[in-house]
Amino acid sequence: MWTPYTSAALFCAFSSHAAGCPPDPYNGTAADGTVALTQPYYPTTADCVEYNILVSVSYERAIFNFTHWEDNYALEQFFADVTTRPSAGFPGIVSGTELTQANYTIAASFCTPKKPNGKEKNVILATHGIGPAREHWNSSYQPKEYSFVQYAVEKGFSVFFYDRVGCGDSSVESGYVTQLNTHIAVLQELSKVVRSGQYTGAVGQPSKVILQGFSFGSYIVHNAIAATPEIADAVVLTAIGLNLTLGINANGLVRSFVNRIASLQNPQRFGELDTGYWSWVDKYALAENYFRYPYYDPGAVDFVESTKAPYSVAEFLTFPTVADASNFTGAALAITAETDYIVCDGYCPGVFDEPGRTYYKNAKPFVPYLHPDCSHHLNFHHNATGAFGVITDFLAENVF
Numbered sequence: 001m002w003t004p005y006t007s008a009a010l011f012c013a014f015s016s017h018a019a020g021c022p023p024d025p026y027n028g029t030a031a032d033g034t035v036a037l038t039q040p041y042y043p044t045t046a047d048c049v050e051y052n053i054l055v056s057v058s059y060e061r062a063i064f065n066f067t068h069w070e071d072n073y074a075l076e077q078f079f080a081d082v083t084t085r086p087s088a089g090f091p092g093i094v095s096g097t098e099l100t101q102a103n104y105t106i107a108a109s110f111c112t113p114k115k116p117n118g119k120e121k122n123v124i125l126a127t128h129g130i131g132p133a134r135e136h137w138n139s140s141y142q143p144k145e146y147s148f149v150q151y152a153v154e155k156g157f158s159v160f161f162y163d164r165v166g167c168g169d170s171s172v173e174s175g176y177v178t179q180l181n182t183h184i185a186v187l188q189e190l191s192k193v194v195r196s197g198q199y200t201g202a203v204g205q206p207s208k209v210i211l212q213g214f215s216f217g218s219y220i221v222h223n224a225i226a227a228t229p230e231i232a233d234a235v236v237l238t239a240i241g242l243n244l245t246l247g248i249n250a251n252g253l254v255r256s257f258v259n260r261i262a263s264l265q266n267p268q269r270f271g272e273l274d275t276g277y278w279s280w281v282d283k284y285a286l287a288e289n290y291f292r293y294p295y296y297d298p299g300a301v302d303f304v305e306s307t308k309a310p311y312s313v314a315e316f317l318t319f320p321t322v323a324d325a326s327n328f329t330g331a332a333l334a335i336t337a338e339t340d341y342i343v344c345d346g347y348c349p350g351v352f353d354e355p356g357r358t359y360y361k362n363a364k365p366f367v368p369y370l371h372p373d374c375s376h377h378l379n380f381h382h383n384a385t386g387a388f389g390v391i392t393d394f395l396a397e398n399v400f
């Protein structure tokens with residue numbers, strides 16, 4: 001049986017590989033009995049290096065004005081309140097912003113083809129979404145079908161992918177604090193240090209840096225590129241929807257995620273987190289929000305469920321933010337499932353191209369692409385490699 005951490009080491013709870021930390025007590029068995037494949041998977045065709053990168057950021061963050069929840073009863077009332085008709089006049093939940101300085105350790109991996117082919121200096125810097133941390137990109141579950149890293153390496157590209165603050169082996173802070181702007185600030189720093197060649201193994205200085213995201217990670221990439229277009233040569237936004245008026249059904253999402261306080265839901269894995277961290281209730285909630293039946297294997301759902309990272313209230317409330325990225329002049333691809341439940345309220349045609357084309361009107365080119373027979377989790381449906389191919393073809397054509 002699992003034994004509780006005896007040290008006050010919140011850090012170790014999420015950085016069990018760090019020096020001085022006890023071995024990871026998480027045994028790969030989730031609360032519902034599903035077994036996680038926690039072994040790191042290294043594509044045989046890749047050379048991979050692991051990094052812990054110290055990142056120092058200074059950014060403007062939203063301050064939330066609500067009582068912290070003690071239990072799931074209080075949390076459920078919060079959901080009922082925030083989704084009530086506006087005429088009920090509930091008070092706003094953001095009370096202002098403040099300039100914050102913070103230092104984080106970011107755990108990252110870099111994989112490059114064993115056989116250099118001239119394209120490996122094109123580095124894809126990938127930011128995961130809500131769900132698995134960096135293993136979103138390097139699935140150890142059926143990697144031939146689901147590992148983007150393996151696919152991209154076989155096409156000759158290099159991939160740098162990292163755990164966001166609050167996830168995996170990176171630093172953790174309160175769930176009432178970590179938010180969209182936290183991750184934008186971290187990505188802006190990471191793209192600088194990756195470009196400098198410090199964290200790209202033997203490849204050295206990249207010739208091109210491509211920022212790629214998934215879902216919440218795509219909103220991070222999009223807003224980072226809108227504010228600081230010079231940080232990338234190209235962007236690949238997977239599972240994004242920029243149309244907030246018709247595409248995102250905020251109340252629907254708050255309800256269908258069926259959020260629970262993460263530390264109460266899975267004390268083994270999330271017990272050290274404060275109540276500002278949530279997790280969806282079970283794998284069927286995951287399936288409703290992220291998958292389209294029958295275009296997936298239940299094993300893929302189990303893998304995602306067993307590797308899911310918790311997400312913070314501040315992230316959940318700040319993710320649907322989109323800025324005009326018209327100062328960006330590189331290549332941009334937005335690829336989302338045609339029937340994406342989360343960002344298109346189930347059906348993308350008609351709400352996908354705009355405002356994307358306007359926001360990226362100076363991108364060369366901007367390509368909006370809808371992928372068939374799939375919902376939000378592009379990387380974990382049957383035809384994931386079809387979506388990966390759209391990405392690598394786009395990059396081969398427009399970046400390399």
Ligand SMILES: *[C@@H]1O[C@H](CO)[C@@H](O)[C@H](O)[C@H]1NC(C)=O
Nearest residue numbers: 001002003025026027028029
């Ligand atoms: C982990 O799982 C293995 C195999 O199922 C079992 O033998 C072992 O006792 C478990 N360890 C813990 C700490 O639960």
Ligand SMILES: *[C@@H]1O[C@H](CO)[C@@H](O)[C@H](O)[C@H]1NC(C)=O
Nearest residue numbers: 038040041042048109135138
């Ligand atoms: C892939 O993800 C795992 C987490 O499952 C991570 O520990 C590992 O370092 C990653 N592998 C590579 C090659 O970076």
Ligand SMILES: *[C@@H]1O[C@H](CO)[C@@H](O)[C@H](O)[C@H]1NC(C)=O
Nearest residue numbers: 065066091092093094095096
């Ligand atoms: C914070 O919330 C309380 C209770 O709803 C409200 O009275 C107060 O005006 C809010 N403060 C700010 C700065 O919005």
Ligand SMILES: *[C@@H]1O[C@H](CO)[C@@H](O)[C@H](O)[C@H]1NC(C)=O
Nearest residue numbers: 055056057100101102103104
């Ligand atoms: C971050 O690190 C810098 C440099 O070591 C230090 O001056 C600063 O006080 C640190 N900030 C915080 C919030 O710990």
Ligand SMILES: *[C@@H]1O[C@H](CO)[C@@H](O)[C@H](O)[C@H]1NC(C)=O
Nearest residue numbers: 226227323324325326327328
């Ligand atoms: C584009 O850049 C210019 C010059 O820095 C700035 O004034 C303008 O606000 C930017 N536009 C957008 C949409 O961010």
Ligand SMILES: *[C@@H]1O[C@H](CO)[C@@H](O)[C@H](O)[C@H]1NC(C)=O
Nearest residue numbers: 243244245246350351354355
């Ligand atoms: C969202 O899509 C609708 C339907 O196509 C369109 O009328 C609207 O202008 C779009 N919203 C934005 C902000 O572009």
Ligand SMILES: *[C@@H]1O[C@H](CO)[C@@H](O)[C@H](O)[C@H]1NC(C)=O
Nearest residue numbers: 370371372373383386387390
């Ligand atoms: C797989 O995905 C690609 C890219 O979206 C698409 O062109 C192809 O038709 C898909 N294949 C099947 C069998 O759906």
